[in-house]
Structure formats: C-alpha cells, structure tokens
Amino acid sequence: MPASARARLARRLPQAATMFAALGDPTRLALVTRLCDGSRRSITQLCAGQPLTRQAISKHLRVLEDARVIRSERTGRESLYTLDPQPIGELRAYIDLVSSQWDDALARLKSFVEK
Amino acid sequence: MPASARARLARRLPQAATMFAALGDPTRLALVTRLCDGSRRSITQLCAGQPLTRQAISKHLRVLEDARVIRSERTGRESLYTLDPQPIGELRAYIDLVSSQWDDALARLKSFVEK
DNA sequence: CTCATATGCCACCTCCAGGTTGCATGTGAG
DNA sequence: CTCACATGCAACCTGGAGGTGGCATATGAG
Numbered sequence: 001m002p003a004s005a006r007a008r009l010a011r012r013l014p015q016a017a018t019m020f021a022a023l024g025d026p027t028r029l030a031l032v033t034r035l036c037d038g039s040r041r042s043i044t045q046l047c048a049g050q051p052l053t054r055q056a057i058s059k060h061l062r063v064l065e066d067a068r069v070i071r072s073e074r075t076g077r078e079s080l081y082t083l084d085p086q087p088i089g090e091l092r093a094y095i096d097l098v099s100s101q102w103d104d105a106l107a108r109l110k111s112f113v114e115k
Numbered sequence: 116m117p118a119s120a121r122a123r124l125a126r127r128l129p130q131a132a133t134m135f136a137a138l139g140d141p142t143r144l145a146l147v148t149r150l151c152d153g154s155r156r157s158i159t160q161l162c163a164g165q166p167l168t169r170q171a172i173s174k175h176l177r178v179l180e181d182a183r184v185i186r187s188e189r190t191g192r193e194s195l196y197t198l199d200p201q202p203i204g205e206l207r208a209y210i211d212l213v214s215s216q217w218d219d220a221l222a223r224l225k226s227f228v229e230k
Numbered sequence: 231c232t233c234a235t236a237t238g239c240c241a242c243c244t245c246c247a248g249g250t251t252g253c254a255t256g257t258g259a260g
Numbered sequence: 261c262t263c264a265c266a267t268g269c270a271a272c273c274t275g276g277a278g279g280t281g282g283c284a285t286a287t288g289a290g
Contacts, residue, residue: 006148006152009148013141013145016144017139017141020136020144021139021140022139023131024132024135024136024137024139025132026132033213036124036214037216037217037220038217038221039220043267044265044266044267052248052249052250053250054267055249055250055268056248058268059247059248059249060248074267076257077256077257077258077265078266079267088210088213088214088217091210092207092214095206098147098203099151099200099204102151102152102200104152104153105151108153140278157236158236159235159236159237167278167279168279169237170239170279170280170281171278171280173237173238174278175278189237191236191286191287191288192235192236192286192287192288193235193236194236
C-alpha cells in the first residue's frame with residue numbers, strides 16, 4: 001500500500017543490485033567475512049589460504065571496491081583494504097525495507113481474514 | 116575475537132552467497148521487490164512491464180526459487196509465485212552478523228585507543 | 231469438442247565474469 | 261645502488277549466465 005516505500009525501493013534498486021552481486025561470489029563474500037573484524041589487510045595477506053592467484057584476488061577486491069563495499073588505501077608499497085560500514089548498512093536497510101513491506105502485507109492479510 | 120561467530124559465518128557462507136547472487140541481478144531484484152508486498156503473481160503477470168521474454172523471466176524465477184527466495188505453487192494452468200520470508204530473514208541475519216562483528220571490532224579499537 | 235491461454239522444455243547464441251600467465255613499475259631493505 | 265617484494269596492467273582463455281525462438285503440453289473458456 002505505501003507507494004512511497006515502493007518508490008524508495010525502486011530508486012535504490014540498481015545500487016542495491018550491484019552490492020548484492022558483489023557479495024554474490026563466494027570468494028568475495030569470504031573476503032568480506034575476513035575483513036569484517038575491522039582489520040586492514042594487504043592483498044598478499046588476503047591471498048593466504050585461498051587457492052587463487054594474487055591477480056584473481058586483486059580483481060575481486062577491485063569489484064568490491066567499485067561496489068563501495070570496501071576501501072583501499074595505499075601505504076608504502078602495499079595497499080591495505082578495509083571494510084566500509086556504510087554500504088553494508090544500506091544493504092541492511094534495503095532488506096529491512098523488503099521484509100517490512102512483507103510484514104505489512106502479512107498484517108493486512110491477517111486483519112482482512114480476521115474481519 | 117569471537118571465534119564462534121566467525122565459524123557460524125563460514126558455515127553459512129555458501130548458502131548466503133547463492134542468495135546474494137540471486138538478488139544480484141537487477142531483473143531478479145525487481146521481481147523480488149514486486150513480490151515483497153505479499154502478493155501471489157503468475158509468470159505472465161510478472162512479465163508485464165518488463166522488456167524481456169517470458170522465458171527470460173521464467174528462468175530468473177527458477178533461479179530465485181533454487182535460491183529459496185521465492186516459492187511457486189501450481190494452480191490450474193498457471194503457477195503462482197510468492198516471496199518466502201525465511202531466507203530473507205537469514206540474509207538479514209548474515210548481514211547483521213557481519214556488521215555486529217564490525218561493530219565489536221570498532222568498540223574494541225575504541226576502548227584500546229582510549230586506554 | 232475446440233480453441234486460446236499459460237507454461238515447460240530444448241536448442242542455440244552471445245558476451246562477460248572469473249581465472250591464468252607474463253611483464254612492468256614502484257618501493258623498502260641491505 | 262641493488263635486489264627482493266608488493267602490486268598494477270594487458271592479453272588471453274573458457275564456462276556459464278542471460279537472452280531468444282520454436283515447439284510441446286496441460287487446462288480453462290465457449
């Protein structure tokens with residue numbers, strides 16, 4: 001019923017989709033999961049334990065950075081990556097919007113049935 | 116620090132990745148956004164307004180169903196799709212885990228700095 | 231019964247995400 | 261200065277995602 005909520009969802013959809021897609025790859029989600037403790041790690045550090053080439057990891061990091069999920073900062077000869085909390089918050093906001101819409105619909109349905 | 120939370124994240128990672136990937140496509144996210152009002156819609160209904168073939172939409176719906184984001188039920192000659200609230204909830208739980216980890220890290224960092 | 235409707239299934243096409251290798255570049259260590 | 265190390269960049273390959281069209285099948289309408 002709330003057309004405003006629907007409009008908000010539609011407006012945020014493209015960016016939300018890219019962020020979801022960024023987290024959709026297992027390797028990338030693993031990277032994010034590894035960074036979610038707030039640490040700043042270099043590429044080679046993030047390569048450790050993964051069966052992939054440095055370049056592959058590097059590409060994934062680039063994707064995550066383009067989606068604004070992580071941030072990179074060059075210090076000396078290595079670039080350190082950290083999680084960016086704000087986009088994660090926006091993702092949560094999107095999901096909350098979807099589920100709240102759904103909750104509202106359920107409530108309306110319930111009240112309709114009970115009437 | 117909480118190794119249990121990290122283990123939980125690692126365990127849920129594969130399924131979470133598939134769900135993120137399912138929502139990563141703009142068309143699919145639009146479908147989910149359209150279904151999040153609790154309605155049950157047929158394929159042709161969902162095709163209306165989208166510049167895609169019925170088969171394309173059908174495939175997307177199949178992907179969403181495989182990821183357990185939506186459910187289908189055949190009634191008569193049409194199959195109706197509805198949003199499945201539980202996986203959405205799990206996604207939210209995953210994001211909450213990530214951001215709570217992050218919050219914890221921030222808190223620890225803050226207390227460390229302030230010490 | 232007959233027909234239009236709603237969908238499923240299959241073959242096919244195209245393009246890019248994900249991955250590798252090789253080389254170039256910048257920077258800290260000694 | 262020289263060398264090892266961390267990274268960037270470009271070319272290349274390949275499988276599967278996303279899309280189409282055609283045909284088959286079930287089912288409600290008349």
